[in-house]
Amino acid sequence: MNLTIYRGTNEIGGNCIEIESGNSRILLDCGIPLEAISTKNFNISDYKIDIKANYDAVFVTHAHPDHYGLLALLTDETPIYGSVDTCELLKNIAPLTTKFQTKNLNLKVLDKTVQVGEFLVTPHSIDHSIAGACAFEIFCKNKTILYTGDIRFHGRCKGKNKALISNVKNVDYLIMEGTTISRVGQEKVFEDDLISLFEDEFKKDKLPLVQVSAQNIDRFVTIYKACLKSKKTLVIDPYSCYVLELYGKNNKNIPQFSWNNIRVYRANNSITNVLETNGFLKKYMKKEISANEIQKYPHKFVLKGNFDINNLCFSKFKNEELNIIFSMWKGYLDRPSYLDKYKDVTTYIHTSGHSTVGDLQQFVDNIRPKAIIPIHTECKDKYKALFNSNIIEIMDNETIYL
Numbered sequence: 001m002n003l004t005i006y007r008g009t010n011e012i013g014g015n016c017i018e019i020e021s022g023n024s025r026i027l028l029d030c031g032i033p034l035e036a037i038s039t040k041n042f043n044i045s046d047y048k049i050d051i052k053a054n055y056d057a058v059f060v061t062h063a064h065p066d067h068y069g070l071l072a073l074l075t076d077e078t079p080i081y082g083s084v085d086t087c088e089l090l091k092n093i094a095p096l097t098t099k100f101q102t103k104n105l106n107l108k109v110l111d112k113t114v115q116v117g118e119f120l121v122t123p124h125s126i127d128h129s130i131a132g133a134c135a136f137e138i139f140c141k142n143k144t145i146l147y148t149g150d151i152r153f154h155g156r157c158k159g160k161n162k163a164l165i166s167n168v169k170n171v172d173y174l175i176m177e178g179t180t181i182s183r184v185g186q187e188k189v190f191e192d193d194l195i196s197l198f199e200d201e202f203k204k205d206k207l208p209l210v211q212v213s214a215q216n217i218d219r220f221v222t223i224y225k226a227c228l229k230s231k232k233t234l235v236i237d238p239y240s241c242y243v244l245e246l247y248g249k250n251n252k253n254i255p256q257f258s259w260n261n262i263r264v265y266r267a268n269n270s271i272t273n274v275l276e277t278n279g280f281l282k283k284y285m286k287k288e289i290s291a292n293e294i295q296k297y298p299h300k301f302v303l304k305g306n307f308d309i310n311n312l313c314f315s316k317f318k319n320e321e322l323n324i325i326f327s328m329w330k331g332y333l334d335r336p337s338y339l340d341k342y343k344d345v346t347t348y349i350h351t352s353g354h355s356t357v358g359d360l361q362q363f364v365d366n367i368r369p370k371a372i373i374p375i376h377t378e379c380k381d382k383y384k385a386l387f388n389s390n391i392i393e394i395m396d397n398e399t400i401y402l
């Protein structure tokens with residue numbers, strides 16, 4: 001087998017891994033570097049990598065752009081495998097929210113082992129900050145490769161990682177992310193522990209305005225639970241309604257716009273327009289709340305932020321009347337965006353989508369791979385000191401024989 005990592009050996013994101021054996025060739029993820037996400041005048045050719053246009057199949061671990069953003073470089077016929085949630089996100093959500101082309105993808109739901117040429121590929125559901133994240137186990141020529149994608153051990157899906165650890169045996173090569181190795185001082189905070197932190201904030205005599213990704217379903221549930229505990233109604237935008245509805249198809253515990261303490265503010269943006277054209281908006285607007293109602297009874301509500309609702313708040317309320325809560329990776333605040341007002345935010349409630357170093361060490365001790373190949377990290381040189389295994393450091397575009 002030949003393994004080539006086109007990108008991701010020296011950075012967090014942009015993962016793109018090719019494995020070739022005989023006439024069979026597959027790709028694991030096809031991501032774009034994180035910086036491309038906030039680049040204005042995005043042009044895919046600026047981020048082009050030397051991959052072929054044709055693969056027997058591509059396997060996408062999860063629907064974050066740094067793992068799928070370059071799929072448009074492939075031919076339309078290429079089969080793209082992912083979990084049911086990943087396929088749903090790539091098909092229905094990504095076209096609304098990102099500039100990364102995902103139309104016309106030949107998506108295939110992967111829920112059990114599939115044979116592609118000489119490869120047997122098995123998906124394993126894991127814990128990450130987006131629904132449907134998987135690790136992939138690849139078996140070929142009597143060797144087993146395990147690719148983690150992005151993984152953590154402190155979210156609500158952490159139990160899935162236990163199944164991965166007990167089901168995957170005799171790993172020869174572990175291609176493992178190491179995001180947090182460069183983020184020093186990161187403590188392990190469980191997603192469930194955030195509920196009471198939000199609850200305390202929501203009980204204060206201010207209108208909570210929470211910036212959070214609707215796709216981070218764990219966090220959404222956390223905020224919803226905190227609303228229940230503090231007896232607040234959660235106000236969301238039509239886009240969030242749509243995301244929750246898609247996730248809800250596969251999980252009946254996901255809060256829906258129709259539930260009792262959720263109302264919908266008609267954010268004025270292009271996504272709302274698309275949802276209106278597609279006929280979804282009419283349904284969501286049965287739960288509509290007006291700006292006037294929010295202004296009249298601010299103590300009743302918790303608002304999920306977006307460009308439009310943030311502007312509403314900043315124009316109708318004084319800063320001291322708002323409790324601005326940022327619940328995403330802090331790095332986003334360093335980028336020029338509509339989040340500028342959040343730069344002075346005093347309330348920061350978040351836990352990472354990535355494993356702490358300690359949990360990665362424990363994971364390696366459990367999996368006991370013969371070798372680790374670092375990816376999705378700025379610190380591959382530190383793996384040797386941190387992990388109890390052989391480390392194979394490779395560079396972007398380098399091919400090694402396994």
Ligand SMILES: [Zn+2]
Pocket residue numbers: 062064128150353
């Ligand atoms: Zn991710």
